[in-house]
Amino acid sequence: MGESELWGMVHAERAALAEDLAGLNHAQWDAGSLCTEFTVREVVAHLTSGANLGPVRWMAGVIRCRFDFDAMVAYRLAQQLGTDHGETLERFRRSVTSTAKAPIPVVAMLGEVIVHGEDIRRPLRIQRDYPIATLTYVAEYFHRSNMTVPSERRTRGLRLSATDGPFSGGAQDGALVSGGTLALIMAMAGRSAYGAELAGEGAGVIAGSG
Structure with a gap:
């Protein structure tokens, strides 16, 4: 499968998640996710961060955080969180069709949006019929x-x-x-x-x- 087809899958999954997120209330945005250290809102910000990091920005973050990858994740997440859940969602929506990525395969980006999508959906009892x-x-x-x-x-x-x-x-x-x-x-x-x-x-x- 070519990269363009894989990116199409990534974009479809991001779009589906954005649609599900649009119906959340304040309590759901603040709920815990399956990614236990993050709330639902923080997982969304993490996905937005991943969709806006090319290799150069990724490496700059690694160096800034002295190769502490957990610290880098927290740093980049905070950049995309916004002032409230509406801004968090809007930033994610703007990232739906992005093809920026860290130096990892496109299929890893697909895996990330599926896993983190379920980190959000499962606790909130939202079901998606994945292809x-x-x-x-x-x-x-x-x-x-x-x-x-x-x-x-x-x-x-x-x-x-x-x-x-x-x-x-x-x-x-x-x-x-x-x-x-x-x-x-x-x-x-x-x-x-x-x-x-x-x-x-x-x-x-x-x-x-x-």
């Missing part, structure tokens, strides 16, 4: 890579099988982990809230590896 092709592409990437999240490490020695799409991977003789493609992605990203949606003898291993 299975989009989820499959992210699952294929996650189970082979530790970039952005240590997803390959979490699945090492396990056999993964989606029950709603074509994704499968991992060790052929490993303990089985089966479930919806989204649940597999979120488990690979360390979100234990999706553990109950997984089955197989390896389900407890990945669900407890966050």
Whole structure:
């Protein structure tokens, strides 16, 4: 798949999230997310930050924060938070079609918007009917890579099988982990809230590896 097609998926997911965010009330914006150190509003600002960081600005932030990546995330998040949730949302909307990124693959950007989108939607009980092709592409990437999240490490020695799409991977003789493609992605990203949606003898291993 070419980069233009992948960016189309990224933009579609950002647009869908922006639409869901438009209906939130004040309490929902201030609610906790699955990314436990961030509120919903802070996760949105984090996504906006990622959509506005090219390689040069990314490296400048790394140097400014003396290679403390957590400090850099906090610094860039604060830049995009705005004065209230309306401004936070507006900044995110302006970033929907951005193709700026840190020196990571475009598919990692797709994984980020899906995972952080669920970090927001799940606690607020908002459901999205994701295109299975989009989820499959992210699952294929996650189970082979530790970039952005240590997803390959979490699945090492396990056999993964989606029950709603074509994704499968991992060790052929490993303990089985089966479930919806989204649940597999979120488990690979360390979100234990999706553990109950997984089955197989390896389900407890990945669900407890966050």
